[in-house]
Amino acid sequence: MALPPNVSPTDFEAALAAWRQAVGAEWVFTSDADIALYRDAYSPYWGEPEERVASAAVAPQTLEQVQAVVRAANQHGVPLYPISTGRNLAYGGSAPVYSGSVVLDLKRMNRVLEVNERNAYALVEPGVSYFDLYDHITKANLDVWIDPPDPGWGSVIGNALDGGAGWTASPFRDHFGSHCGMEVVLANGEVVRTGMGALPNSKSWQHNRWGFGPWVDGLFRQSNFGVVTKMGFYLMPRPEALMSATASSARDEDIVPMLDVLNLLENQHVVNGSTALFGGAAGPGPQSSAWTVTVPIYGPEEVVRAQMRYAKAKFTAIPGVNFLEGELFRTPLSPQALARVRLVNFGIPNLSTFAMLGRSPTNPQPAGGHIDFSPIVPRTGESVLEFKRFYNENLSKVSGGENLGILGPVYMTCWDRTLVCLIMFPIGRDQVRNAKIRAAFEGWVHLAAERGWAEYRAPAVFQDLVADTYSYNNHSLRRLRETIKDAVDPKGILSAGRYGVWPRHLRKV
Amino acid sequence: MKYVLLLMAALCPAAHAAGPDGKAVYEHWCAPCHAPGPGHPGTQSLQFKYQGKLSPVLLERTDLAPQVVSVFVRQGVLLMAPFRKTEITDADLAALSAYVTTHFKAP
Numbered sequence: 001m002a003l004p005p006n007v008s009p010t011d012f013e014a015a016l017a018a019w020r021q022a023v024g025a026e027w028v029f030t031s032d033a034d035i036a037l038y039r040d041a042y043s044p045y046w047g048e049p050e051e052r053v054a055s056a057a058v059a060p061q062t063l064e065q066v067q068a069v070v071r072a073a074n075q076h077g078v079p080l081y082p083i084s085t086g087r088n089l090a091y092g093g094s095a096p097v098y099s100g101s102v103v104l105d106l107k108r109m110n111r112v113l114e115v116n117e118r119n120a121y122a123l124v125e126p127g128v129s130y131f132d133l134y135d136h137i138t139k140a141n142l143d144v145w146i147d148p149p150d151p152g153w154g155s156v157i158g159n160a161l162d163g164g165a166g167w168t169a170s171p172f173r174d175h176f177g178s179h180c181g182m183e184v185v186l187a188n189g190e191v192v193r194t195g196m197g198a199l200p201n202s203k204s205w206q207h208n209r210w211g212f213g214p215w216v217d218g219l220f221r222q223s224n225f226g227v228v229t230k231m232g233f234y235l236m237p238r239p240e241a242l243m244s245a246t247a248s249s250a251r252d253e254d255i256v257p258m259l260d261v262l263n264l265l266e267n268q269h270v271v272n273g274s275t276a277l278f279g280g281a282a283g284p285g286p287q288s289s290a291w292t293v294t295v296p297i298y299g300p301e302e303v304v305r306a307q308m309r310y311a312k313a314k315f316t317a318i319p320g321v322n323f324l325e326g327e328l329f330r331t332p333l334s335p336q337a338l339a340r341v342r343l344v345n346f347g348i349p350n351l352s353t354f355a356m357l358g359r360s361p362t363n364p365q366p367a368g369g370h371i372d373f374s375p376i377v378p379r380t381g382e383s384v385l386e387f388k389r390f391y392n393e394n395l396s397k398v399s400g401g402e403n404l405g406i407l408g409p410v411y412m413t414c415w416d417r418t419l420v421c422l423i424m425f426p427i428g429r430d431q432v433r434n435a436k437i438r439a440a441f442e443g444w445v446h447l448a449a450e451r452g453w454a455e456y457r458a459p460a461v462f463q464d465l466v467a468d469t470y471s472y473n474n475h476s477l478r479r480l481r482e483t484i485k486d487a488v489d490p491k492g493i494l495s496a497g498r499y500g501v502w503p504r505h506l507r508k509v
Numbered sequence: 510m511k512y513v514l515l516l517m518a519a520l521c522p523a524a525h526a527a528g529p530d531g532k533a534v535y536e537h538w539c540a541p542c543h544a545p546g547p548g549h550p551g552t553q554s555l556q557f558k559y560q561g562k563l564s565p566v567l568l569e570r571t572d573l574a575p576q577v578v579s580v581f582v583r584q585g586v587l588l589m590a591p592f593r594k595t596e597i598t599d600a601d602l603a604a605l606s607a608y609v610t611t612h613f614k615a616p
Contacts, residue, residue, distance in 0.1 A: 027595075029594065034594060036591075037583065037591050037592070037593040037594065039591075041585055041590035041591065042590070057593075059595045085596075086593060086596075087590070089590055093590060094593065105595050107593065107595035107596055108595050131537070131541070152541065153541070343548075350541060350548060351541040351542050351549075351550060352548040352549070352550060353550075354542065354550035354588050355548075355549075355550035355553050355554075357588060358550045358551075358553060358554045358588055359553070359554040359557045359587065360553065360554075360557055361557065364557065366587055366588070368587045368588060369587075369590075
């Protein structure tokens, strides 16, 4: 049996005994075969000494069991790494950031505690996936939509806490931004409810996120200050219709006015759907300089059509831009319509995104997994053109002159005012190739930081690297986070190293 | 012993009526990728792998042994990460394996 680092066999045995008492022996995993299930299937260090692996796992089902597990870990100094559904693939999966931590697997906490149709919100536990919440709402015949990310098997809470995005209307696509109220277990086992939830017998926990006094919810995003055991989320009342259009231009420089129009329309909330930007690819041919923006609008049909006229007038005022209106889909979708839409845009979770990197005629021998470099760039045409040049100029250099199968850039417009410029890296079981991919990834992080760009989220093994780029004023933000970490988790037992925040005893001097 | 139990589960699904429902496990955990038709990456992947020699749809396969199902569930393959015991318990897995390997016999 593996031991967590800096933990004596006596202490570990005592913690294991306390956990077995709290959650039942069958939910404490210590065998090699069971622990292997917690490995990160997309680890860039797969099979190498640097791979981040668990020493054990413990899976509580209730809040009280989480408290008991955390208290025992705190008492015996055992590092824990909470996961929700463990499907944070490409960002570490279900493996800990600090190797040897015990995974606190919250998948069994899978209750949908409330879905309120009249005020359009849900309250869920960490083990609830997008599929689970969708099924619950469908079975109860409630007229509200969820906002699924690409793969539907992830945790609603976990995705929000890691900073994930979805594909429906703008108020819901920032998953952390659309939450309302949390319940958190601190490292000493104490339970905190945030916002209006701090009021005993609160009637408005999921109605108002701010409550009274300093708002602390942000401290639990991409963090290691507590274990989130409940979270509320706003839902979208089913819109009557979705209509999409495309605006395109053959000229590279037209991206500047096109994005200005797109920004105006989104910031005016005329365009509220999940827009997309295609083009500018590094490939050869005249099409490589063409740009296409998709412009989806949700709402009542007559309102959508009026907003679309306004959007069309704005885009076609740019000389040379072609505006093409698409089909208007009324909801609920007919079976025929279901077959030809992108389901996530209609609040329907699925796994079709995995087809993109799976085995196919264009990819007969896929590597297996992937990781992404996803820096945040201002939503302007000048930034897009700069990033495109940056990518083309540096791809060969960071790849050591080899074709490593790197794909990019994909310009994500999931959040207003922001572009996420995604570069994808294949990850497999070939250690030599993985080492080259790691070097390329590190190269992109450094080169982007020189331009003032950095990631919003990163694979576990690169979280220190990325956190280091946020270095303004001699890393004052990191030092503030460390001060908080030491105060709320003095023994440093929770998710050491997550997003670059280490407890005092593990910090590099 | 494990295989005997799996075999029994495969041969006598009715005797396990009180345990996990293999069909429900399949529909929750496998169908999103392995159901027939477009939009199912597991089916797409197997289609290109088998090139018509075998069905790419898991429930149309008549040659799978329960152990094969267990290996793929617990070890994963390519993009499909393994499933933990908090997701698919050993009892769920036995029921799932029985369902997938006997489904074709259903009327």
